[in-house]
Amino acid sequence: MTQGQLEIQAIAVVTAVACSLVGTFLVLRRQSLLSDAIGHSVLVGIAVAFLVTGTTTSPLLLIGAALTGVVTVALVQLVTSTRLVREDAAIGLVFPALFSIGVIIVSRYADGVHLDTDAVLLGELAFAPFDRLEAWGWDFGPASLLLMGAVLVVDAIVVAVLWKELKLSTFDPALALALGFTPVVLDYVLMSLVSVTAVGAFNAVGSILVVALMIAPPAAAYLLTDGLGRLVVFAGAIAAGSALGGYWLAVALDASIAGCIAACCGIAFGLAWLLAPGRGLVAAIRRRARQRLEFAQTMLAIHLANHEGLPEAAVENRVGHLGEHLRWDSDFAGRVVRHAERRGLVVSSADVLSLTDLGRTVAQEAVTR
Amino acid sequence: MTLATFLVDDYTLRTVALGAVALGFVSGALGTFAVLRRQALLGDAISHAALPGVVFAYVLLGTKGSLALMVGAAVAGFLGTLLVSAIVRSTRVKEDAALGLVLSVFFGIGLVLLTWVQRRPDASQAGLDRFLFGQAATVLREDVVTIAVVGAVALVVVALAWKHLKVLSFDPEFGASLGLRMRATEILLTSLLVVAIVIGLQMVGAVLMSAMIVAPAAAARQWTNRLGAMTIVAAGLGAAAGVTGAVASSQVERLPTGPAIVLVATFLVVVSFLLAPRGLVVRAMRARRARSRLGTHVVLADLAALERAHGGPGRAHPAATVGLLEETDATAALVALERDGLVARDLEGNWALTDRGRVEARRR
Structure with a gap:
């Protein structure tokens, strides 16, 4: 691995972890799509700051963009508060308008410089190591690594300091209000973090893929675990894994790194969806199959108990007869019988089944319950 | 030269304006249902999710004909909506996260495919990325015909299924209790929405297409309480935004068409919010x-x-x-x-x- 490759991966991982940290709260608060809105509307902040400063490297660009993010959220809340449209439509109205203004500014005044809409939306991680921070004759490393490192630290500090408040206002906003927290202030703190993170990250992965990093890892973690603390850790780990996996996938396919990272986030969510212990699709299917077997086993015990000790028992309680009486196919009947035998509910001798004491109790309990 | 003669004489402008009118009309009418059903952002998800379908259709069929790419986009967009509803139904992930997830991951996959195709030796794929941001100037007469025909079919379907769509928008439980097939109607409506979005992609691009769905309908909502009137007003406002934006972008240098249309539509929304009968004033x-x-x-x-x-x-x-x-x-x-x-x-x-x-x- 060259130093450039290492640096790209470091940038990707730091960006991914920072995004997933703030994204966890967005997902839990059902505000995921604000990341989409902020991701798009920062373009206008960057464009305006570019008009003012005339460069694409000034820190003012970041501040301008971060402010736009907050303005976006404020506008969405303003439109929603008129009660003329609902929140989803408000989001859908605000960010395309801001994005349009940004596109127009860029195409009218910033044509030709390195500030095009593609770069903002799609990002280009491969070039990130070339933009280095050098001062006093020292090379401090890639600018975006330092930037995202700082963003991550700020995110982590704010989240740690406001942990209790964020937790309460996320899970029970009414109680938070009743206890005297100000959810509005917390909301804006969170949205400022989201804006700063989105702006820092758009350099590296582009604004649409910021959405992937903010939503997919927390959503996947949400399927795997409970508890806010574990959720944050899981989401960060999944995001970092997706970033590394995405990088190497991009190298293998010779395709967009940001796109591959987003795809890996999707794969991570897909795996969690399929395999999550207890909640995944596979677990659900197995649970359903087991419940079916348990139910059938109880049915078998009741059936055997009904005919026990009666003359027809020799006919009714044969394995081969179950299909006819309980409408099971022979394969399923065999499985039920084996299951019941393993559980010690029935014993079979020469194809005739009889209940054990335990089996009799089960049947008794099932019919008298 | 007056604007009217300009519209008649200038071939490119006429083509673009006609396309924008058709697109605004169809997306406005269908956006009505999306806004009423609180699915305004479904359009955003569909338009982003369509990208991998566009590239896939190009790779599979080897053509850049707009109909082929539209079919690809529609399939991917539709798959995206199915995935959203599957996630919402089978996990505890909420709809907003499911939408954002599908939107960004599909878009990422589309980007991977796009860059992969672009790095192949033949250069015939040039222009596929217009589906990202839209390039109204590249719209040809055939494209406009495709938009108009596909859009007209969608509107006819809306007219035929009117009663079902109405019940679905306001009281789906009631509809189900009447024995109307609400699930099927929902799938129909989503398909229509996919169609409306797909025909607009090459004109205004994935990012701005969602505004074409939301803005005319949100403006029209302020003028009337009746579904039929709202649909017609939304279609009219959409068409007006389309033609105004297209003409403005042809008259002003370096004013891209898609953003111009969206800003006109947003202006109509602001005016409606203020002055309409339900409005703030x-x-x-x-x-x-x-x-x-x-x-x-x-x-x-x-x-x-x-x-x-x-x-x-x-x-x-x-x-x-x-x-x-x-x-x-x-x-x-x-x-x-x-x-x-x-x-x-x-x-x-x-x-x-x-x-x-x-x-x-x-x-x-």
């Missing part, structure tokens, strides 16, 4: 009138009470005494009541109830 005026009417009510009642307590019918009181009860200046309310003939001023400027005023005070 009307609401503020009504609130003011209600507040002043409430004020006169109170003053009339106070005057009646004063009369009963001090001096009987016909006894006049200074405005300051009346105002004392409510701790406000009652003069404005008294003047308003005088205009209605409910109170009268005597020579000293004191106020008393008229006969009609006394009746009115008792009635209220």
Whole structure:
């Protein structure tokens, strides 16, 4: 691995972890799509700051963009508060308008410089190591690594300091209000973090893929675990894994790194969806199959108990007869019988089944319950 | 040269304007249902999710014909919506996260495919990325015909399924209890929405297409409470935004068409929010009138009470005494009541109830 490759991966991982940290709260608060809105509307902040400063490297660009993010959220809340449209439509109205203004500014005044809409939306991680921070004759490393490192630290500090408040206002906003927290202030703190993170990250992965990093890892973690603390850790780990996996996938396919990272986030969510212990699709299917077997086993015990000790028992309680009486196919009947035998509910001798004491109790309990 | 002759003579502008009108009309009409059903952002998800379908269709079919790419986009967009509803139904992930997830991951996959195709030796894929941002200037006459025909078919379907769509938008449980097939209607509506989005992608691009769905419908909602009228108004506003934006972008140098259309649509929304019958100005005026009417009510009642307590019918009181009860200046309310003939001023400027005023005070 060259130093450039290492640096790209470091940038990707730091960006991914920072995004997933703030994204966890967005997902839990059902505000995921604000990341989409902020991701798009920062373009206008960057464009305006570019008009003012005339460069694409000034820190003012970041501040301008971060402010736009907050303005976006404020506008969405303003439109929603008129009660003329609902929140989803408000989001859908605000960010395309801001994005349009940004596109127009860029195409009218910033044509030709390195500030095009593609770069903002799609990002280009491969070039990130070339933009280095050098001062006093020292090379401090890639600018975006330092930037995202700082963003991550700020995110982590704010989240740690406001942990209790964020937790309460996320899970029970009414109680938070009743206890005297100000959810509005917390909301804006969170949205400022989201804006700063989105702006820092758009350099590296582009604004649409910021959405992937903010939503997919927390959503996947949400399927795997409970508890806010574990959720944050899981989401960060999944995001970092997706970033590394995405990088190497991009190298293998010779395709967009940001796109591959987003795809890996999707794969991570897909795996969690399929395999999550207890909640995944596979677990659900197995649970359903087991419940079916348990139910059938109880049915078998009741059936055997009904005919026990009666003359027809020799006919009714044969394995081969179950299909006819309980409408099971022979394969399923065999499985039920084996299951019941393993559980010690029935014993079979020469194809005739009889209940054990335990089996009799089960049947008794099932019919008298 | 007037704008009208310009529209007739300039081939490119005419093509773009016609395409924008058709697109605005169809997306406005279908956006009505999306906005009413709180699915405004489904359009955003569909338009982003369409990208991998576009590239996939190009790779599979080897053509950049707009119909082929539209079919690819539609398939991917539809798959995206299915995935969203599957996630919402089978996990505890909520709809907003599911939408964002599908949107960004599909878009990422599309980007991977796009860059992968672009790095292949042949250069024939150039122009596929116009589906990202839209390039109205590259729209050809055939594209406009495709947009118009596909859009017309979608609108005919809306007309045929009108009653079902109406029930679905307002009370799907009621519809299901009537035996209407709401799940099928929902899938139909989503498919129509996918169609409306897909025909607009190459014109305004994935990012801005969602605005074409939301904005005309959100504006139209403010003008009417009837579904039919709202659909027609939304379609009209969409078409108006389309043609205005297209013409503006042709007249002003370096004003991209897609953003121009979206800004016109946003302007229409702002105007509607302010001036429409449900809008903020009307609401503020009504609130003011209600507040002043409430004020006169109170003053009339106070005057009646004063009369009963001090001096009987016909006894006049200074405005300051009346105002004392409510701790406000009652003069404005008294003047308003005088205009209605409910109170009268005597020579000293004191106020008393008229006969009609006394009746009115008792009635209220």
